[in-house]
Amino acid sequence: MKNSYLNLLCFWCLLCLLIFPTLFCQASRPLSNPRLDNAYTAFQAWKRAIQSDPMEFTSNWSGPDVCNYSGVYCASAPDDPQITTVAGIDLNHGNIAGSLPEELGLLTDLALIHLNSNRFSGTIPESFNNLQLLYELDLSNNLFTGFFPSVILSLPSLKFLDLRFNQFEDSVPSALFDLKLDALFINDNKFRSSIPDNMGNSPVSVIVLANNVLDGSIPSSFTNMGGTLDEINLMSTGLSGSFPPDIDRLSLIVYDVGFNNLTGPLSENFGEIKTLEQLHVSHNKLSGNIPASICSLPRLLNFTYSNNYFSGDLPPCLKFLGNDYSQNCFLGRPSQRSTLECSSAPA
Ligand SMILES: *[C@@H]1O[C@H](CO)[C@@H](O)[C@H](O)[C@H]1NC(C)=O
Ligand SMILES: *[C@@H]1O[C@H](CO)[C@@H](O)[C@H](O)[C@H]1NC(C)=O
Ligand SMILES: *[C@@H]1O[C@H](CO)[C@@H](O)[C@H](O)[C@H]1NC(C)=O
Ligand SMILES: *[C@@H]1O[C@H](CO)[C@@H](O)[C@H](O)[C@H]1NC(C)=O
Numbered sequence: 001m002k003n004s005y006l007n008l009l010c011f012w013c014l015l016c017l018l019i020f021p022t023l024f025c026q027a028s029r030p031l032s033n034p035r036l037d038n039a040y041t042a043f044q045a046w047k048r049a050i051q052s053d054p055m056e057f058t059s060n061w062s063g064p065d066v067c068n069y070s071g072v073y074c075a076s077a078p079d080d081p082q083i084t085t086v087a088g089i090d091l092n093h094g095n096i097a098g099s100l101p102e103e104l105g106l107l108t109d110l111a112l113i114h115l116n117s118n119r120f121s122g123t124i125p126e127s128f129n130n131l132q133l134l135y136e137l138d139l140s141n142n143l144f145t146g147f148f149p150s151v152i153l154s155l156p157s158l159k160f161l162d163l164r165f166n167q168f169e170d171s172v173p174s175a176l177f178d179l180k181l182d183a184l185f186i187n188d189n190k191f192r193s194s195i196p197d198n199m200g201n202s203p204v205s206v207i208v209l210a211n212n213v214l215d216g217s218i219p220s221s222f223t224n225m226g227g228t229l230d231e232i233n234l235m236s237t238g239l240s241g242s243f244p245p246d247i248d249r250l251s252l253i254v255y256d257v258g259f260n261n262l263t264g265p266l267s268e269n270f271g272e273i274k275t276l277e278q279l280h281v282s283h284n285k286l287s288g289n290i291p292a293s294i295c296s297l298p299r300l301l302n303f304t305y306s307n308n309y310f311s312g313d314l315p316p317c318l319k320f321l322g323n324d325y326s327q328n329c330f331l332g333r334p335s336q337r338s339t340l341e342c343s344s345a346p347a
Pocket of ligand 1: 065068
C-alpha cells in the first residue's frame with residue numbers, strides 16, 4: 001500500500017519534471033508554510049479592518065491560499081527559494097476605506113506596498129519595523145493622519161517613499177534625509193517645519209515637498225545633492241531667503257520653487273546647470289535682471305518667472321510671444337507692477 005503510494009508519487013514527480021513543469025509542479029508544491037500561515041492571519045485581520053471596499057478587491061480574501069487573493073503577489077522567499085511567501089501588495093485605486101492593522105507586520109518578506117488612491121486612515125502600524133525587505137512604500141492619496149510615521153525611518157531597504165496627498169502633520173524628521181532613498185514624495189500634507197539642515201545628505205534623484213508649510217530657507221546643504229538629484233519640487237512651501245550661491249553644483253532637470261517668498265537675484269550661474277529642462281520661479285519676490293545665461297541652457301523647455309520683481313532687459317530668448325513676463329518690473333512691458341511697488345522691491 002505504502003509502496004504503491006510512493007510509486008504514484010514518483011510517477012507524478014516524473015510527469016511534473018518532464019511534461020508539465022510549470023502547471024503541475026506549481027500546483028503540487030505545498031501551499032502552506034509558516035510564512036503563508038502568518039500571511040493568512042495578517043490578511044484576515046486586515047479584512048476585518050476594512051469598512052468599505054466598493055470595487056470588491058478583498059471580497060475573495062478567504063481561504064488559506066493568500067497568493068490567489070486579488071492584489072496579493074507571491075514569490076520565492078529571498079532567503080529560501082523553496083518557500084513561497086508574500087512579496088507584494090497592490091491595491092492601487094481601490095477606494096477602500098479602513099485602517100492598517102498591526103498584523104501587517106507579519107508579512108516580513110514584503111518588498112512592495114502600493115495603496116495609492118484609497119481611503120485608508122489612521123496611522124502606520126509600529127509593526128512595520130519588521131518589514132526589513134520593504135523597498136517601495138506608496139501610501140499616497142489616502143487619509144492617513146498624525147505625525148510623520150517614524151517607523152518608516154527604521155526600514156533599511158526602503159528606496160521609494162510616497163506619502164503625498166495625506167493629512168500628516170507637524171515636523172518633517174531630519175532622519176528622513178539620511179535614508180538611502182531614490183525617490184521621496186511628501187507633498188500635499190500638513191507638515192509644518194523648516195526643511196531640515198541635513199537635506200543635502202539625501203541621495204534621492206527625485207524629491208517633492210510641495211504644498212506643505214516648511215517656512216524658512218533652502219538649506220545650504222542643498223547643493224551637496226549634485227551627484228544624484230534630478231528633480232526637486234518645493235512649490236508653495238512658504239520658503240523665504242535667497243538661492244544658494246553655488247547652485248551650479250547641481251545637475252538638475254526640474255527645479256520648481258514657484259509660489260514662495262524667495263528674494264534676491266537669479267544668479268548668472270543658473271546658466272551653468274546645463275541639464276535644466278524646467279525652471280519655475282514664478283510667484284516669488286525675486287529681483288534684479290534675468291541673466292542672459294538662461295538663454296544658453298540647451299535643454300530648457302519651460303521657464304516661468306511671472307509675479308516677481310525682475311527688471312532690466314529681458315534676455316533675447318524670452319522675448320517671444322506668449323512668454324508670461326507679467327507682474328514684474330520690466331520697463332515698457334504691459335501688465336507690470338506699479339512704479340511704487342517696483343521702487344520698494346524686497347531686497
Ligand atoms: C484561484 O482562484 C480561482 C478563482 O478565481 C480558482 O479557479 C483557482 O483554482 C484558484 N487557485 C488556487 C491555486 O487555489
Ligand atoms: C481573486 O480575484 C483575482 C482577480 O480578480 C483572481 O485573479 C483570483 O484568482 C481570485 N482569487 C480567488 C481565490 O478567487
Ligand atoms: C509670504 O510671506 C507673507 C508674510 O510673512 C505670508 O503672509 C505669505 O503667506 C507668504 N507667501 C507664501 C507664498 O508663502
Ligand atoms: C510650463 O510650466 C507651467 C507650470 O508648471 C505650466 O503651467 C505650463 O503649462 C507649462 N508650459 C508649457 C508650454 O509646457
